[in-house]
Each structure stands twice: as structure tokens, then as C-alpha cells.
Amino acid sequence: MKKYTHRIGRRLLNHAVITLAACLAAVPVWAQSSAWPNKPVRIVVPFPPGGTTDILARAIAPELGKAFGQSFIIDNKGGAGGNVGTEIVAKSANDGYTLLMGTVGTHGINRALYEKLPYDPIKDFAPITLVASVPNVMVMNTEKARSMGINSVQDFINYAKARPDKLNMASSGSGTSIHLAGELFKTQAGVSMVHVPYRGSSPALLDLISGNMDVMFDNLPSSMQHIRSGKLKAFAVTSGQRSSALPDIPTVEEAGRLKGFEASSWFGLLAPAGTSADIVNRIQREVARALSDPGIKEKMQAQGAIPSGMTPQEFVRLIDSEHSKWAQVVKASGAKAD
Secondary structure (H helix, E strand, O other): OHHHHHHHHHHHHHHHHHHHHHHHHOOOHHHHHOOOOOOOEEEEEOOOOOOHHHHHHHHHHHHHHHHHOOOEEEEEOOOHHHHHHHHHHHOOOOOOOEEEEEEHHHHHHHHHHOOOOOOOOOOOEEEEEEEEEEOEEEEEEHHHHHHOOOOOHHHHHHHHHHOOOOOEEEEOOOOOHHHHHHHHHHHHHOOOOEEEEOOOHHHHHHHHHHOOOOEEEEEHHHHHHHHHHOOEEEEEEOOOOOOOOOOOOOEHHHHHOOOOOOOOEEEEEEEEOOOOHHHHHHHHHHHHHHHOOHHHHHHHHHOOOEEOOOOHHHHHHHHHHHHHHHHHHHHHHOOOOO
16 A cells, blocks of 8 residues: 555656756746846956957946846956857856857857867857947057167068068957957058967967067957057058047058958947847847947957947847958958968
């Protein structure tokens, strides 16, 4: 009798578990996502601290924390031109608790530059919003430039042409916009330099400032403080128009007489594919609200960044267009992942 009762009890328990699971599965996605977030959210930055990707992520994280009442924690996972951290997010659960601060490199350039990526920049992600776009800036150690007699982009081109492969060009990693801007410059200016990739902009800048590297086409926000302090000399911005943050600095096209030269960067939030559209839209709305705040907008613009906050649909279209654009740049420059 006891054995029979035990079997009855176990069957009832199993039936209850199955019924509960069915009920949970029947809960609409919007109802499940409405409880989000009930724990801290991780924003993976696929580069070391100190670079523009990191700067922008840390500007947005506290605003999202205030809006949602949870901590948004920055997790720096640098390596392989951003591919290491990007792969981590691509393979994470699509529950809204792991996000990526993606870049033009991870989602626009790398597909054309690397033979094989550990992630698909289109299929593996749900774009949330573009945070900001920025020009790159051609910079040198101020004292080193002076000692070499380089006072302009044209001076630099003349110096490099007379000394093929004698100058080192630092970058934040193979496939980044910093790398590609330099490769495009080499192609259009007809100069040959040695590319030295680093695991992020910050370590590359340290070697540039110390004089170990000769030139860099850095994202403007991460170089701005060093330009203002006089440690770095800014020769030109890589955008099609001058930056309002450095209005006296010409474009590369102007200064180097390189027609059509343009190689700017962008940075945006993405989630793993399959993340609830409700969560994606909620994050986008709060980012857009934060970026419209006059104080935050002014702070970003002072660093050379142009705040955005575009919708997920607009961000999808931007990423699609960037693939074809940068594939042409990679082909024209002959750049390869080192």
C-alpha cells in the first residue's frame, strides 16, 4: 500500500511540474521581459580600458543604471581586433543581461578583413542603437614630430616617401578603424609604413606618447586629452568634414590633398540574437533619452564624439551599409589581419 501511495504521489508531482512548465512557456514574451532587469547587466567592451569604446560605454552605463534601477557593469575583454569580446556576447544567453559595445571594426570591417570570424556580425546579434560616431585623428608625439621637421600632413608624406618602411604606425588592433584609416592613408598617399597592432587604443597611445611609435590614426575621444595637454600633435581628422571639437584642424583630404579620403568610426550597443524586442526597445529609448541630455551631449561633443541614439531598425540599416563600404576599403588598401 505504501509503495502504491508513493507511486501516486510521484506521478502527481511530475504532473504538477509539467503543468507549471507549460504555464511558464505560455507566458507572453513581453510579460517575461517586463521583469527585466532584476540583476546587474554586463556590457562587454571588446577592447582594454582607456580607448574610445571604453569611454563611451562608461558614459552610458550609469545612465542606464539610473533608468532601470540596476547596475550596468563594464567588462573589458580585449583581443584580436575586438573579436574576443564580441564572440563572448554572440555566444551568451539572449536574456538581456549581456550586451556588447560594438564598433565599426567588430560589425563593419572584420568580416572583410579576417578569413574566418568566430561570430556572424549579422545573424548573431540584435542591434540596439548607435551610441556615437567619431572621426579619427592623425597624431604624433609633439616633440618627435618637431625633431623630425614634420609640421603638417604634407611634411609627413614627404618624410615617409623618402624613408620607406622606416616609420611605425600604431593601431588598436588589426581590423579596427584606426588600423584601416592608416592603411587607407598609406594607399592614397603612396607611402609605406610598418603596422604595429596593439590590444587596444590605450596601450598604443602610451607607446606613441613615449616616442616608441611614430604615428597613429586614433579615435578622437581617446586622443583628445593628450592633444589638449600638448603631448600629441594633431595633424588632421579623417572625416569628410572638420570636427567641431577641433575646428582649426583640417581634414586629411584638405591637408594631404588626398581626394575623397574618409575613414570615421562608430560605436553602438548590441545584444545576442533572439533577445526580446521589448528589452531592445527599452534600452534604445533610455540611451536616446540620455544622449539628448544637454550635459551629456555637450560632454561627448567636447571629446569629438557625435551622439546618436538611433532606433534598432536604423542601426540595422547602418550596419548593412557599413559591410559593403568597408569591404571596398579593405580591398583597395590591401590590408590583412596581422
